[in-house]
Amino acid sequence: MPVSADERLFRAVAFAEQAHRGQFRKGTRIPYLIHPLRVAEILLRAGVAPDLAVAALLHDTLEDTAITEAALRRAFGDRVADLVVALSEPEHRTAPWARRKAHTVAFLRTAPREVVLLSLADKLDNLRSMAEDLRWVGEALWQRFNAPRAQQEAYYRQLAAVFRQRLLADPGRRLAAEFATLVDEVFA
Secondary structure, three states, X not given: OOOOHHHHHHHHHHHHHHHHOOOEOOOOOOEOOHHHHHHHHHHHHOOOOHHHHHHHHHOXXXXXXXXXXXXXXXHHHHHHHHHHHHXXXXXXXXXXXXXXXXXHHHHHOOOOHHHHHHHHXXXXXXXXXXXXXXXXXXXXXXXXXXXXXXXXXXXXXXHXXXXXXHOOOOOHHHHHHHHHHHHHHHOO
């Protein structure tokens, strides 16, 4: 008997919880699981297909956990695994920050629309967290990251331009507009 979309979603929540157990958001005691949950929430509110929401829940498992691509494919199928692989940075553990981010921006210029939307939800949640953290810790926020504030700003502004160019219809258009507004707020 096929598994329902809701069941796949809850299986992905449990899988992500197990994969990210013991991890926290940079510089905080906030369990890392909160991030993939919020990325999925952004997309679910936007009315995306269930597989995209499942991929949102799992989007950092290949980069930030011991989960393998093969394990992800066995558990959630090729479509979800392909979305997660597309969003994962190549050489994420060895390449310098600037090279990884340049690759991300270049890739998103031609990536499938649903991958761009998934990336937008991921980066939007990161920006929402950064805006909130700036209110709590101020400029000390920038010490948490692998690149200085100026490089972070350049990266996020490049992303904003790509998201505006690639996502011309809703829900992507609205989310891209929120992203651009937050970039201006965070890097004011």
